[in-house]
Amino acid sequence: MCGIAGFTTNNPSEAELDMVKSMVSAMHHRGPDAQGALLLHGAVMGHARLSIIDLSEAGNQPFVSEDGRYALVFNGEIYNFQILRKQMEEQGIRFRTQTDTEVVLALLIHEGVNAIEKLNGMFAIAFWDNEAGTLDLIRDRIGKKPLYYTEQDGQLIFASELKAILECPNVPREIRPDAVYDFFAYQYVPDPKTIFKDVFKLEPGSHLHRTRAGLIKTRRYWSPEIGEPEPISMENAKAQLLELIEDATKQRMISDVPLGAFLSGGVDSSGVVAMMAKGGQTVTTCSIGFKEKDFNETEFAQAVADQYLTDHRVHTVRDGVAERLLDICRFLDEPFADSSLVPTFLVSELARQDVTVALTGDGGDEIFAGYQKYATDWRENQLRNKFPSAFRTVMGQLAPALRRVPNKHLRRAGSLMHSLSLDPAKAFYVTNTSLDDHIWQLLLNDDFRQTLGDYHPSQLTERAYHQCDSKDHLSRLLYTDMHTYLPGDILVKADRMSMANSLELRSPLLDYRIIEFANRLPSHLKFDKGEKKIVLREALSPLLPKEILNRKKMGFSTPLAQWLRGELKDIAEIYIFKNGHGLAQLFRKESVKYVWDQHQSGVFDHAAILWGMLIYEIWWKRVVALEY
Template identity: 30%
Template sequence: MCGIAGIAGLGEVEPPSENLLQKMAQAMAHRGPDGEGVFLKGKVGLAHRRLAIIDPSPAGSQPMVSPDRNLAVVFNGTIYNFRELRSELEKQGHLFKSQCDTEVLLHGWKKWGEDLVPRLNGHFAFAVTDHQKGMVHLIRDRFGVKPLYLAKLGKNLVFASEIKAITAHPLYTAEVNHQALAEYFTFQNLFRYHTLFKGVELLPAANIMTINTRTGEIKRRAYWDYNFSNPDQSMGQEEAICEVKRLLIQATKRQLVADVPVGAYLSGGMDSGSLVAIASRELNRMHTFTCGWHMGSVHGVEASFDERVQAELMSYLFKTEHFEQIVGHTDVGWALPLVVNHLEDLRLGMSYGQYYAARLASKFVKVCLSGAGGDELFGGYPWRYYRVSHSLGKKEFFDNYFSYWQRLIPKGLRQNFFTPAAKRHMEGDDMRRVLTRVFTFHSNLAYETPEDHIANSLYFEAKTFLHGLFLVGDKLSMANGLEERFPFMDNDLVDFAQKIPVRYKLRDLEEWKHQDENAFGKKKSYFQTHDDGKNILRQAMSLLVPKEVSERKKQGFSSPDESWFREGNLELVKRLILRKGAMCHDYISPRVITEVMEAHCRCGINLRLLIWSLVNFELWLQLFMGKAGDYYQSLGLDEMTNELMKSKPPSQIKAA
């Protein structure tokens, strides 16, 4: 994994400067501490920061250029089947100088052009320039694991792995994208491919963009999409169990390819436990990592959020060398500006735990396996599906789904949440339509049975929620010079998982159909006791992971912020979003923010997700639209304390 950037001139323009490309690369130096490079030819310039994972020798340096200097490539990610592709190319006369996957892209593009992309089993974002044809091609992997941002600045298309590299361009002026802001505070995510930075977009997952530098024409096409709507109804359950097990073992072994140490995150759950069970058979004394919480001031359901005991059990069983990061409420304030700075474009809920986990892992390994994707492929969120499982047709499905996903702001506060000035910039943006347009590529889906609705939910969550998880994971791991890998997101495993009938993924589906949709309390109680999901995965892994894990209810990696926002971190939150002069007050009503805090602290309403988003938005404004030092000033800290916080981060790490 690395950081890539580039500039493609559109029509008659001056060639990009080497100094500018170096400046863009330097903005992403954390992504590639092992080297940097720049390539210039004509109206195109490429820049690269290297995190050396496969063939760390100079032969793997980028940008990588063909002998005739016609083709050049910059690449972020890993191609897990690069050795098979290399062997195929060598049989056709291609000669290789390195042992890395980047060179396979260079030769593969020369041989197959865009037809190379469907052959790739990996997670990637890369750019290929063809000087003879005057073309630049930008490509992102099937699932959107690796980001690639775009902005048209003057007569140039500028692209990069991080927004920081684009904002380093002198023609970019930072402004808030109000449409993205409205979307974020509706869904705590962005379903469209714009960002909070006006003028900066994401290349969609599974897309190829072609740029003609001579005519200025830009084209984009999708080469793949999820499809859960055509399961193989003839598939037997035993067949599905055996094949899931085989493919997950195959995927995990594939993703161990590296010339540097590989470890894994390890919680108490099925997904990470399955990966460690498999990988620990291949790696002697494998390193595993868990982030846990100080629970002294934690109450209610959050008292069960710490999973260190379960992780330690699995570490013992799989004979891993296990390390834990223990985070308390006092550690949140130190991490927040770092998290927001690296996230750049706000997504999803509490993520400082991921930052600390990645920071811990980076002390020991350069590559870390993650269990993300297991829930979305195998039906890990039954409490979400039941909200739409009894919908009567397409309209009711979207009514119910929209009602669920616009959960961030309490209904009574939505009308006056944004300031009048901010709302004027948001007029005409229909958030329900934003949700329904996620299904644009599948306009003929069925909306009749519970199976239909659950299959459609799986599609939606893979396209939106999972994509957000990947963006957060990429940014916070690369902030620490760490590559995350996701074995569940292997091409072969994903293709098969989409073909598995819903009845094998969710237990007692027939009972779902007989739940009285009018008896909401009874129905909710039923799903609280049947919230395991991923039944087929549990059965497939039952011989590899202990019963306490395979039969355990879904926990999720979540920090106890409902409690911490009421007690330990209450003053931190107040000083950020309730202080006079807070930047977020230009966009969000101060009166509403006060009501949110009152409801959470005095009325017992759990608004931790909304408070997290408000705090992050205030920091985002300070860091990207204001002055970076404003954060420390808002907390009343002097310059000496500021420097102390920078230089002495918390280090509560122990070997388990």
């Protein structure tokens, strides 16, 4: 894995070369093996390399064509590069290295940028044409690899991480208000927004083209569309899916450095480990556990490790989260509050002691309907359809009062009534957020309330839900998560926390062929009356212990409420109350104290909003106030 950076320029100079070198240096963790920068005829490009394929210096970037016309910087891995290379060699094209980077460059030169659709992998690409003066930025289909960009003073600036773009002095750090609201609602800032007004993320499956004259055009070359399901039996679906997973895993095991796997003890990661062990090799597996039993999955991971005789190692999180938090947050360039970033960082740190590449089970829940929220939504939708709209309107009017009472059973009843009063798209937003509108309005100060106007983050969920090209409700939920939660949360967490440890993660279940196959399946093969991930479990059933297949999903979660009353209480009080200068621009201090006291009493659980405040203030102090 690597980091890329660069910008277009009318007057390439040594000063601008030094600027790109600074951008690359800011991402040293993404590529500690080699760093390079190059002046071109209208652009400067840089690269930080984590060597995975062809460890020789010949694989260093920027990579320039033999005639000097084209240059490329590339972050990621192309899993079918050997097939593409062989096809091009049969056409007379010759290669001087064993890298997938050279294959990507040759493909773009000889077949044009539209040939990116032939690539199977995770990637962020910057492709420069010296003669035409054009720059192409390309991001992989589902958004595994990040790519930020901004246009300043006629320059197009790009990088793998926001911190690299902020190395450029002409990039303003003006906070985008609606992105702040998004962050507290979703725990991340969704594509294509960033926390800053004038900086953007290139959306997954997108291609940006910039002409010599500075005209910019973007297009979506791939999207996880669903459409109408194709008729197929369970037996055929199982067989085809198993074949796809086996091939996707095999492709992701190509590496010139040590390779292992994350093993949570869930169906997805356990299935990947089973596939890796098929070849008879000993797999290095890593798991994270917690001292709190309700959050600890290590016994299930151990069962899989025992079955496949893996070289297994476990790290149990007992104490020290507060001491590690500031260090971990250094790798977050914008606010990000999925608390499982902590165990993801720690398991990446553990894995990096022995391997440079690790396979994961990411994607199975979003593609095959594995989350409990889908079951919750199904039950609520069943109830919603039984009540007339007028009655649901009354429910919505009664719900707010119930949701604020101390009795937890009445609060749950109020939450259910609130959800039932909404249309399915808005109700799914409520399922996806832990931000209570009443608490949010209580916290807002007058200035920030006025700045936000009538904006509400639910617009993002509702837009994705209604854009889905299927009338099936579950399909719309999965489509929504594949366009929002998966690229905005899961893949950001995986990329930043693994790259913080110079570790490359690969996710077989996110192979685009598996996504397209799953999206063509009838919904009942994925989810039926509360039973989740049906076809995936059926396909993997011969390979996994029954206790793995049948156990209730725990999820990669953390004891956040307990942490904020114990382990993280002191550091949270310091940042939220003693510092709190970033939060003061958003919230009323007395309301923040009210929410804090309610949580500390144990009567209410405000862990999500308080954790978001802590993360936001740590980020604001470091990135905006520049108090490192």
